[in-house]
Amino acid sequence: MDTLLEIKGLRAGVEGREILKGIDLVIRAGETHAIMGPNGSGKSTLSQVLMGRHDYEVTGGSVTYLGKDLLELETHERALEGIFLAFQYPIEIPGVNNVYFLKAAYNALRKHRGEPEIDAMDFLAMVKEKARLLEFEDDFLRRSVNEGFSGGEKKRNEIFQMAMLDPRLAVLDETDSGLDIDALKIVAHGVNSLRRKDNGFLVITHYQRLLNYIVPDFVHVLVDGRIVRSGGKELALELEERGYECVEQHAAA
Amino acid sequence: MSKATDATIDHFVKQDYKWGFTTDIEQDSLPAGLNEDVIRAISKKKGEPEFMLEWRLGAYRKWRGMEEPRWANLRYPTIDYQSIVYYAAPKSKKDGPKSLAEVDPKLLETYEKLGIPLHERARLAGVAVDAVFDSVSVATTFKAQLEKAGVIFCPFSEAVREHPELVKKYLGTVVPPGDNFFASLNSAVFSDGSFCFVPKGVRCPMELSTYFRINAANTGQFERTLIVAEEGAYVSYLEGCTAPMRDTNQLHAAVVELIALEGAEIKYSTVQNWYPGDENGVGGIYNFVTKRGKAMRRAKISWTQVETGSAITWKYPSVILQGDDSVGEFYSVALSNMRQQADTGTKMIHLGKNTRSTIVSKGISAGHGQNSYRGHVRVARGADGARNFSQCDSLLVGDKCGAHTFPYIDVQNPTAVVEHEASTSKIGEDQIFYLTARGIELQDAVNMIVNGYCKEVFRQLPMEFAVEAQKLLGVSLEGSVG
Ligand SMILES: Nc1ncnc2c1ncn2[C@@H]1O[C@H](COP(=O)(O)OP(=O)(O)O)[C@@H](O)[C@H]1O
Numbered sequence A: 001m002d003t004l005l006e007i008k009g010l011r012a013g014v015e016g017r018e019i020l021k022g023i024d025l026v027i028r029a030g031e032t033h034a035i036m037g038p039n040g041s042g043k044s045t046l047s048q049v050l051m052g053r054h055d056y057e058v059t060g061g062s063v064t065y066l067g068k069d070l071l072e073l074e075t076h077e078r079a080l081e082g083i084f085l086a087f088q089y090p091i092e093i094p095g096v097n098n099v100y101f102l103k104a105a106y107n108a109l110r111k112h113r114g115e116p117e118i119d120a121m122d123f124l125a126m127v128k129e130k131a132r133l134l135e136f137e138d139d140f141l142r143r144s145v146n147e148g149f150s151g152g153e154k155k156r157n158e159i160f161q162m163a164m165l166d167p168r169l170a171v172l173d174e175t176d177s178g179l180d181i182d183a184l185k186i187v188a189h190g191v192n193s194l195r196r197k198d199n200g201f202l203v204i205t206h207y208q209r210l211l212n213y214i215v216p217d218f219v220h221v222l223v224d225g226r227i228v229r230s231g232g233k234e235l236a237l238e239l240e241e242r243g244y245e246c247v248e249q250h251a252a253a
Numbered sequence B: 001m002s003k004a005t006d007a008t009i010d011h012f013v014k015q016d017y018k019w020g021f022t023t024d025i026e027q028d029s030l031p032a033g034l035n036e037d038v039i040r041a042i043s044k045k046k047g048e049p050e051f052m053l054e055w056r057l058g059a060y061r062k063w064r065g066m067e068e069p070r071w072a073n074l075r076y077p078t079i080d081y082q083s084i085v086y087y088a089a090p091k092s093k094k095d096g097p098k099s100l101a102e103v104d105p106k107l108l109e110t111y112e113k114l115g116i117p118l119h120e121r122a123r124l125a126g127v128a129v130d131a132v133f134d135s136v137s138v139a140t141t142f143k144a145q146l147e148k149a150g151v152i153f154c155p156f157s158e159a160v161r162e163h164p165e166l167v168k169k170y171l172g173t174v175v176p177p178g179d180n181f182f183a184s185l186n187s188a189v190f191s192d193g194s195f196c197f198v199p200k201g202v203r204c205p206m207e208l209s210t211y212f213r214i215n216a217a218n219t220g221q222f223e224r225t226l227i228v229a230e231e232g233a234y235v236s237y238l239e240g241c242t243a244p245m246r247d248t249n250q251l252h253a254a255v256v257e258l259i260a261l262e263g264a265e266i267k268y269s270t271v272q273n274w275y276p277g278d279e280n281g282v283g284g285i286y287n288f289v290t291k292r293g294k295a296m297r298r299a300k301i302s303w304t305q306v307e308t309g310s311a312i313t314w315k316y317p318s319v320i321l322q323g324d325d326s327v328g329e330f331y332s333v334a335l336s337n338m339r340q341q342a343d344t345g346t347k348m349i350h351l352g353k354n355t356r357s358t359i360v361s362k363g364i365s366a367g368h369g370q371n372s373y374r375g376h377v378r379v380a381r382g383a384d385g386a387r388n389f390s391q392c393d394s395l396l397v398g399d400k401c402g403a404h405t406f407p408y409i410d411v412q413n414p415t416a417v418v419e420h421e422a423s424t425s426k427i428g429e430d431q432i433f434y435l436t437a438r439g440i441e442l443q444d445a446v447n448m449i450v451n452g453y454c455k456e457v458f459r460q461l462p463m464e465f466a467v468e469a470q471k472l473l474g475v476s477l478e479g480s481v482g
């Protein structure tokens, strides 16, 4: 099977403080992995290191994506190669229209693949279709990127963008937090409809709830910058029942 | 800030000045220096009537007794007013070109380079262009069409000769010849500019536009613009400015007067892109400009400016809200990068009842640039129900630049409502990361953020200028979708 992502012994931190303390993880095409862990364990750091955020210094290990050294690439190059990060805290860009922004991102992808810019009408049709998938009102699209959006709307906007850009590897950082059950179902439906044999997902969550709707193939538990346990989807249920303490003890042992 | 971001910002800040060419044209100029003889010579060269000469001399005598203002947050060496050439004009066989065909092709070439071909594009765009090259107006397009509507749009010097009664009636009524040091200097030596008169009830059928260009070395440029909109008239006027790159500073001291009679509306937009000097602050235009409008009952005056050029900018487009229910607006984007310094803002003087004013100022500081907003909102005792809303935002790009805000509020009427909001932000690492994480290159990401930040102001510009303004900030146009 195709390996999408291979993380080996990844260490990273900020200003001399180590946050990720040796992560190993392999994601193959067609797989959905979940990473669970308590607050502050390094989940968002991992997602942002994968996306190439400069604030974090990688101090050891390697990340290979589709056979390439991912750590060599700039953030925008990673996106153009098919990696997508749904942010835990999506950013507001005042004055920049949502659709305009998406079109710029979409055309950057096309250009990278040597394709011509998309026709405005085709683009609009695509926007409408994906917006329906996420049950987005048109009004959303006319607004500035994330500006004045509620927490839930921001999260839905992330998945909407993901649907538009159709990545090979999507990292969803706590997309479920702040969503009510209806919104959660909409988001999960959006994600599930994008799951294919040739792409992969890394779903980061604090709670098991999301995994009822996006059923993972593998679950990993991240504690203090290390993956302390891995297993099938049943591991999530066990965590739900017994809490993170049991694995934390496990980690200490 | 991360290294990558710094690199982008550097690139963003160090974009070359594309308008820096010079044009090799024979000049007819006066020797440097200023005295009454120079003023008489200017007046004579322009074939002015006696009243104009007297007006100039009066201004000059006032100016001699005045001191250059130094209260602005600007640093520059002393200006030697005796080393400046006060009149330079492209040489032509006759007095002036009577039509486009008579204009020196080299001049027309210059305008092509500036992106304003006088014939084709102007016609396509429906813009009537008056181009001021150094000190004289070279050509005015669309004259005939405007005349049919009763609109007078011509070089100022022509207005002085052909419509002396209008000039006499309105000149100096908003910015009097003794108003301030730079305005007085301008009043004494102005050599050309634009004149526009829109008669009662007429909606000017097209956008009017002036392009100012300083070409000759060591020459000051002193345009005088006067726009009168009679009762119920409407006019939208655009002004663009560029200059060649020179390593000496050049002085630009213009005066613009707007008069909006009852129920009239004047929209005045500027894209100022004078040469800003180089990275080390060598060269560039010193831009000391007095712009003021007077709005009578139910009239509206709206200033929109995009200031990206000049080494020094000293400019406060203002509105005297004289009539009841009159409206004043000021929308501004001012970018200071490299060693540029801008001290700009507005004055809204509420005299009439229920007068309203809006101020939206977006300052951008990058490189070693210093950007100051200076605003004055005054509500006079009799201005019952006056309202003002001011929003002054500053965006810092990098950490060697500065942003300053000096709002003065002077309210003498208890029924007035004056609101002031201000913010200062650094261009966000988070925002840049978010955009690049979607595949957008750093440079484009920065441009997109800056463009978004300025949107409220760009929206006020006529389409053609909005595009130019966005390009000036290194930004591509926001899409038509959505
Ligand atoms: N940019 C940063 N600067 C300083 N500390 C950080 C930064 N990012 C994360 N940390 C710290 O690293 C730890 C892990 O954070 P994070 O990856 O956000 O955890 P999680 O997403 O699992 O809640 C926390 O202690 C957090 O304070």
Ligand SMILES: [Mg+2]
Pocket (backbone or CB within 6 Å): A043, A044, A045, A088, A173, A174
């Ligand atoms: Mg997190």
